Amino acid sequence: xxxxxxxxxxxxxxxxxxxxxxxxxxxxxxxxxxxxxxxxxxxxxxxxxxxxxxxxxxxxxxxxxxxxxxxxxxxxxxxxxxxxxxxxxxxxxxxxxxxxxxxx
Numbered sequence: 001x002x003x004x005x006x007x008x009x010x011x012x013x014x015x016x017x018x019x020x021x022x023x024x025x026x027x028x029x030x031x032x033x034x035x036x037x038x039x040x041x042x043x044x045x046x047x048x049x050x051x052x053x054x055x056x057x058x059x060x061x062x063x064x065x066x067x068x069x070x071x072x073x074x075x076x077x078x079x080x081x082x083x084x085x086x087x088x089x090x091x092x093x094x095x096x097x098x099x100x101x102x103x104x
Contacts, residue, residue, distance in 0.1 A: 030037060 027037060027041075032040070
């Protein structure tokens with residue numbers, strides 16, 4: 001399993017590094033002026049930042065939803081454990097009373 005994760009990580013890293021190198025080469029050989037290139041870079045950086053913030057917000061929402069569901073499950077289990085404890089306690093008391101009456 002970890003070998004598969006390692007391979008996936010290596011492929012992703014190679015893809016990102018290749019993208020960065022490709023972007024750098026594209027800027028070096030672009031027929032645009034420096035001012036135009038800087039403007040395009042600034043716009044792309046702003047877009048990337050927006051996409052990053054959207055992804056961050058989505059991750060936070062998903063995490064909060066998961067925490068809420070976990071709390072619901074814990075509360076439900078807590079109720080079941082309390083009910084089982086109470087049923088066991090009552091059964092014990094009935095058996096104890098039955099044996100006490102038999103002993104007398």
